[in-house]
Every structure is written in C-alpha cells, then in structure tokens.
Amino acid sequence: MVLPDTLNRPSVLIAARSPHDRFALADMLSPLYALELAGTTQEAWVCLGTQGLPDLVLLDEDFSEDSPSVFCKQWKALPATRTIPVIVLRGQGSTVTESLAAELGIDECLVKPVDPTALRHSVAHQLQLSAAVRATKSGRSNLEQEIDQRSREISILKEIAVLTMASLAEIRHLETESHARRTQNYVMALADHLASHRRFADQLDPEARALLRNSVPLHDIGKIGVPDAILLKAGPLSPDEREIMKTHTTLGRDAIQRAEDRLGVHVPFLAVIKELTYCHHERWDGHGYPEGKAGDDIPLSARLMAVADVYDALITRRVYKEPMSHDQVVAYIEAKRSTDFDPDITDAFVQMQAKFRDISNRFSRAGESSH
CATH class of the missing domain: 3.40.50.2300 (Response regulator)
Incomplete structure (x- = not known):
C-alpha cells in the first residue's frame, strides 16, 4: 500500500x-x-x-x-x-x-x-x-574522472613538448627530418621484442617502455648547441669538427640537468632522456664516447638506441654518400655484435629486421640522413 x-x-x-x-x-x-x-x-x-x-x-x-x-x-x-x-x-x-x-x-x-x-x-x-x-x-567518481582526464591531458602535453623539442633539432638540420620518429619506432620495436627476455624483462615493463617511447625523440636534442658550420656541413667532418659534434651528447644531458636543477624536480622521464642523450654513442666494448662506458654499464635505453641510431644513419642518404641497402646494414650491425652493440640486442635486431625495414619504408623521405 x-x-x-x-x-x-x-x-x-x-x-x-x-x-x-x-x-x-x-x-x-x-x-x-x-x-x-x-x-x-x-x-x-x-x-x-x-x-x-x-x-x-x-x-x-x-x-x-x-x-x-x-x-x-x-x-x-x-x-x-x-x-x-x-x-x-x-x-x-x-x-x-x-x-x-x-x-x-x-x-x-x-x-x-x-x-x-x-x-x-x-x-x-x-x-x-x-x-x-x-x-x-x-x-x-567525479574526482577520479577528472584526475583521469587531467592525466590524459598531461600525457598529451608531455608528448607534444617532446616532439616540439625534437623538431627544434631537426629544423636546424633538415636532413634529419623524421629521424626522431623512425628511431622512436625502431627502439620501441626492439623493446617490445625484448620485454620477455630474461636479461631485460625487469627493465622493460610497460611503465619503463612508456618512458622510453617518450624519451627517444630527444636523443639528439644536444645538436641544438652545435655550430651551424659543423651541423650543416655538406660533407664529411674533419677530426676537429667530429670532436665538436661529439659534444652534442654532453650538451643535451647538461641542458636537461640544468632544467631539473632550476625547477627542483627529478623525475624518471627526464632521467631516461639524460641517459639517452648522453650515452647513445657508447659502445659495448668501451670504445664509444663520451665516457667509454662498456657492457652493462651503458644504460639499456642507450644500448637500444645505439642499434636504432646506426641502422637509421646507414640506411638513409647523406650529401656525401648513398644509402646502404637494408641487407648491407643488417650485415654491418651483425658484424659489430659484442663490439659496438649488446649481443642480445643485436640478435633481437637480426630476428626482427623485417620490422625495421617496414618502419624505414614507412617514414623515409628523399634526402633524409643524420650525422
């Protein structure tokens, strides 16, 4: 009733x-x-x-x-x-x-x-x-929805900031157009492939791979500080010029460190960027630069980047050389296993080389290259 x-x-x-x-x-x-x-x-x-x-x-x-x-x-x-x-x-x-x-x-x-x-x-x-x-x-519920929305917005803004800064380096060196996007895709393909590998599983969980993905485009941010006469030179660099070019690793790391110090923040995202910018030219046997680090002393992010960076540099055209074929680049990198490159990462690259070729074809444009 x-x-x-x-x-x-x-x-x-x-x-x-x-x-x-x-x-x-x-x-x-x-x-x-x-x-x-x-x-x-x-x-x-x-x-x-x-x-x-x-x-x-x-x-x-x-x-x-x-x-x-x-x-x-x-x-x-x-x-x-x-x-x-x-x-x-x-x-x-x-x-x-x-x-x-x-x-x-x-x-x-x-x-x-x-x-x-x-x-x-x-x-x-x-x-x-x-x-x-x-x-x-x-x-x-409303607060959780708002937090989720703000988190998505922050993530998008962070990605925009990363791509914008990466573009600044590429604007000064037009021959490297799309280099950041290609290497980002190469590195993530390797990281996804190695995520279940016994050596790397604990370092390549989903969160770590997300940090890596957002960091890779900034690996050459230090080139902003390299003089135009060297960065834009239409030909091979002299030994002295090569030494100056090498400073882009330190310039990039130090610029990010100064920003962190000024803001008083230290976050994983920026830590990975510093690793990449500073160490991506180190080599497995210790003959790289700027410190001559060797083996596992080189951060994993930089070891992945080393393979991706060299592959892209060799397969693209430069003003003073023709690009190498995909098979030639694969043979070169395989020959540098345990000298320039982490052996397990090299093996992964060889296994998934078709993925690298697909990425290169998808993003390549005439005249692209990188020193």
Whole structure:
C-alpha cells in the first residue's frame, strides 16, 4: 500500500505484520515522508517492483513468520538495495542482538514501543548518513574522472613538448627530418621484442617502455648547441669538427640537468632522456664516447638506441654518400655484435629486421640522413 506523496519527499518502506502497527508508524512519519506499507514479505517485494526503491526501510521484527534476518539478508545481498538503510524495531528479549544486527548490515535498532520523536530522529539521521555516502561516492567518481582526464591531458602535453623539442633539432638540420620518429619506432620495436627476455624483462615493463617511447625523440636534442658550420656541413667532418659534434651528447644531458636543477624536480622521464642523450654513442666494448662506458654499464635505453641510431644513419642518404641497402646494414650491425652493440640486442635486431625495414619504408623521405 502506498500513501500519496505530493512533495517529492524521501520515501520510507514500513514493513510490519500488524495493520495497527503499520498505521501507527505511518502516523508518526507521514508529515515528513512518502510512505509505502507492507504487511508481508511478498507485499514488500511487490512494492519495490511497482514503486521503485525506497530511501529507507523500517522493519518490525514480527514482520514475517521467519526471523527478520531472512529479509535483511536478502535486502543486503542485492547490489541495488544493500546501501539503503534498514532500521529494525525489536521487542524486549529480541533475538536481534547488536552483534547479529551488525552482521546482517542493519543500520540501527529501536526498542518497542518506540517513541515518535526518537523514531523521527533516527529516520532523519539514517537518511542524512545515506545521502552523505551517496554524495561522497558521486564526488569520488567525479574526482577520479577528472584526475583521469587531467592525466590524459598531461600525457598529451608531455608528448607534444617532446616532439616540439625534437623538431627544434631537426629544423636546424633538415636532413634529419623524421629521424626522431623512425628511431622512436625502431627502439620501441626492439623493446617490445625484448620485454620477455630474461636479461631485460625487469627493465622493460610497460611503465619503463612508456618512458622510453617518450624519451627517444630527444636523443639528439644536444645538436641544438652545435655550430651551424659543423651541423650543416655538406660533407664529411674533419677530426676537429667530429670532436665538436661529439659534444652534442654532453650538451643535451647538461641542458636537461640544468632544467631539473632550476625547477627542483627529478623525475624518471627526464632521467631516461639524460641517459639517452648522453650515452647513445657508447659502445659495448668501451670504445664509444663520451665516457667509454662498456657492457652493462651503458644504460639499456642507450644500448637500444645505439642499434636504432646506426641502422637509421646507414640506411638513409647523406650529401656525401648513398644509402646502404637494408641487407648491407643488417650485415654491418651483425658484424659489430659484442663490439659496438649488446649481443642480445643485436640478435633481437637480426630476428626482427623485417620490422625495421617496414618502419624505414614507412617514414623515409628523399634526402633524409643524420650525422
């Protein structure tokens, strides 16, 4: 039975077997709430099906032939109703103890005969608590959505910043156009291939690969500091010029370090960029630059970059040389296994060389190269 509601008030389901008790409770609450009355368990569930969910259930312990725990268990088991508060009215010597009430999820127990003022206070209190919980959940959901959105925006902005800075180096050296994109794809193809390798699995988890992907385009950022006469020279570099060109590794690392120091931040993303810019010309046997690091002392990011960088440099055209064929480049890199390049990374490159060729073809343009 549903009592009329014209004020869109909170709804309360009164479940009591005795008609006298149902209407007595209704009299106590009717000025404040929209009421649904049920004399049996079946009537209670019918009310839910026809009138929608109430905001609160007021349950007399004599409501059904079974213990009120049966109804409460069913009520709290359903996802749609488990958060709706339940107040149980119990008599002296009731089987509904405080511990059982907590176990069943009953929100409050009142002893019969109930005082009208106490009943109204309890109902109002439970409705306020329920509303606060819903508001908190809604707020948390909205906050989580906003955080996710902001995280996506920050990720996009970071990628834009990386590509913009990489483009600055390429603008000064037009022959390297798309070099950053190609090497990024080469490195990520290697990283994905080696992610399950016993030597590299703990260093190439999804988070590490994401950092690597965003860092690779900046490996040559230090070339911004190389004089135009050397960077744009139409031909091979002299020994002195080559030494100056080598400083792009240190220039790139130091520029990022100064930015970190000035901002007072040290983050994994920038740490990987520093590794790449500084160490991507180191060689496995220690004859690279700028420090002559060898073997596993060279950061993994730089060892991956070394293969990608050399492949791209050899397969693209320069003003003073024609590009090598894919097969020639593969043979060259394979011959440098354990001298220039990490042997396991070299083996991975040979196994997946077709992927490198596809990337090169997809991003290549006439006249591209890199010193």
